Amino acid sequence: MLSFLRRSFTNEYFQLLPKQLCNELDKFIIGQPDAKKAVAIALRSRWRRKHLPEEIRSEVTPKNILMIGPTGCGKTEIARRLAKLCGAPFIKVEATKFTEVGYHGRDVDQIIKDLVTAGIHQARENIKQKMKAFTPQISAMVDNYILHHILGPDFPDNERKAKKLELLRSGKMDMRIISLEQPDIEKIVSKLGNEALSVEEYLEALKSFVPGRSLNAFRERVTIGEARKAGVTLIVDSYTRDQNIVKDALDSVQESGIVFIDEIDKIASPADAIRTGTNPSAEGVQRDLLPLIEGTMITTKHGDVQTDHILFIASGAFSDTKPSDLLAELQGRLPIRVTLNSLTKEDFKHILKDTENSLIKQNIALLKTEGISIMFTDDAIDRIAEIADEVNKTVENTGARRLITVVEKVLEEISFNAPEVEKNIEINAEYVNSKTKDLIKVADIRKHLM
Numbered sequence: 275m276l277s278f279l280r281r282s283f284t285n286e287y288f289q290l291l292p293k294q295l296c297n298e299l300d301k302f303i304i305g306q307p308d309a310k311k312a313v314a315i316a317l318r319s320r321w322r323r324k325h326l327p328e329e330i331r332s333e334v335t336p337k338n339i340l341m342i343g344p345t346g347c348g349k350t351e352i353a354r355r356l357a358k359l360c361g362a363p364f365i366k367v368e369a370t371k372f373t374e375v376g377y378h379g380r381d382v383d384q385i386i387k388d389l390v391t392a393g394i395h396q397a398r399e400n401i402k403q404k405m406k407a408f409t410p411q412i413s414a415m416v417d418n419y420i421l422h423h424i425l426g427p428d429f430p431d432n433e434r435k436a437k438k439l440e441l442l443r444s445g446k447m448d449m450r451i452i453s454l455e456q457p458d459i460e461k462i463v464s465k466l467g468n469e470a471l472s473v474e475e476y477l478e479a480l481k482s483f484v485p486g487r488s489l490n491a492f493r494e495r496v497t498i499g500e501a502r503k504a505g506v507t508l509i510v511d512s513y514t515r516d517q518n519i520v521k522d523a524l525d526s527v528q529e530s531g532i533v534f535i536d537e538i539d540k541i542a543s544p545a546d547a548i549r550t551g552t553n554p555s556a557e558g559v560q561r562d563l564l565p566l567i568e569g570t571m572i573t574t575k576h577g578d579v580q581t582d583h584i585l586f587i588a589s590g591a592f593s594d595t596k597p598s599d600l601l602a603e604l605q606g607r608l609p610i611r612v613t614l615n616s617l618t619k620e621d622f623k624h625i626l627k628d629t630e631n632s633l634i635k636q637n638i639a640l641l642k643t644e645g646i647s648i649m650f651t652d653d654a655i656d657r658i659a660e661i662a663d664e665v666n667k668t669v670e671n672t673g674a675r676r677l678i679t680v681v682e683k684v685l686e687e688i689s690f691n692a693p694e695v696e697k698n699i700e701i702n703a704e705y706v707n708s709k710t711k712d713l714i715k716v717a718d719i720r721k722h723l724m
């Protein structure tokens with residue numbers, strides 16, 4: 275059971291062809307076809323690499339990517355979504371963090387350590403998700419144990435026992451108080467490492483388990499309802515403590531980890547600056563990053579990690595510097611360059627309503643929890659997109675992040691007063707205008723000054 279649960283943290287998306295993967299990304303990210311293509315190919319290359327004979331496989335390293343594009347245009351989102359789709363451990367870091375006082379020269383290794391932590395967390399979450407399919411079996415086992423505890427081991431009357439069990443399962447005994455002993459958790463955990471156990475054997479092994487360890491820590495007497503819940507949680511948690519999960523997570527990090535390094539443009543220095551030594555710390559960070567991206571061994575508290583096959587995606591706006599201002603060796607290690615476009619008003623409309631869990635859908639769902647139904651007319655969506663575009667152009671370009679600010683403004687009053695507002699609210703362009711007057715005014719003033 276355990277090996278089945280653990281098998282392959284990567285999922286079926288790992289098998290997708292680049293075109294199919296782009297289609298999946300299209301559901302969440304509007305436009306940016308080149309960047310989607312590049313990451314989809316990078317992912318498929320990993321699958322291809324896995325199918326190579328051993329001797330060639332170790333020679334093939336991932337083709338790392340440099341994403342160039344303005345802030346808020348989807349660079350991080352593409353990488354994060356890719357990782358999520360294929361179940362790959364993912365971490366985002368800001369390159370500038372390592373130029374801060376106290377950071378320089380130390381610990382870009384921390385990036386890999388954090389990736390391992392993210393990988394372990396994800397592996398545990400994966401197991402928890404998969405365990406959900408076994409909840410009925412686990413609950414039945416816990417109930418059986420509790421019944422055994424209530425009736426004692428020698429209770430002879432099977433008919434009465436069955437009736438009691440039915441009562442227990444129905445939840446009718448949940449308020450009764452029982453006291454539980456300390457579980458022999460060591461015994462259970464030592465069994466967990468044994469992969470040879472079948473489901474039945476595993477459940478059998480767990481019969482020695484007394485639910486409620488965490489409860490016993492602060493009280494011995496618990497209600498049956500609490501014990502039933504705690505028993506299930508404790509069993510699920512004990513699976514996730516298995517040391518093999520850490521080992522699998524390390525493998526997963528090495529084989530399919532993705533590191534997203536943002537603000538790489540901020541540590542690029544024009545050749546002059548390096549020659550005159552005006553920006554030595556930025557260059558130092560580039561040098562520190564080199565071995566990680568080239569492939570090295572990093573020692574973490576969970577074990578050694580070889581970084582050769584981790585996919586690195588570096589990203590930046592490059593408004594003040596150029597990619598060619600990066601150290602030549604670093605450029606060489608980021609051979610795939612993709613440019614992302616500044617988002618247009620049309621893109622904004624699609625981002626607002628057409629992506630899975632789009633901003634509009636999220637806000638509708640949020641207010642639904644208060645019993646409020648809101649509906650956006652098409653002209654309201656157009657207007658929000660227009661205002662966001664206008665403010666980006668005249669005040670500061672924050673890309674799609676601006677949409678969040680505008681939608682927040684539009685819904686501020688309803689959010690503040692809910693649920694004491696009308697139950698059905700239509701939001702049209704006029705309503706949008708009335709709630710975003712301040713934003714429009716600032717944009718107008720700036721426009722006239724330009």
Ligand SMILES: Nc1ncnc2c1ncn2[C@@H]1O[C@H](COP(=O)(O)OP(=O)(O)OP(=O)(O)O)[C@@H](O)[C@H]1O
Pocket residue numbers: 302303304305306343344345346347348349350351352536537589590617625629673674675
């Ligand atoms: N093309 C897009 N399609 C859908 N949503 C987008 C798109 N671009 C940005 N967003 C949304 O805008 C927000 C910011 O985007 P993201 O984090 O990808 O920015 P970025 O390009 O990495 O910029 P930065 O370098 O400043 O981090 C996210 O919530 C994301 O969902």
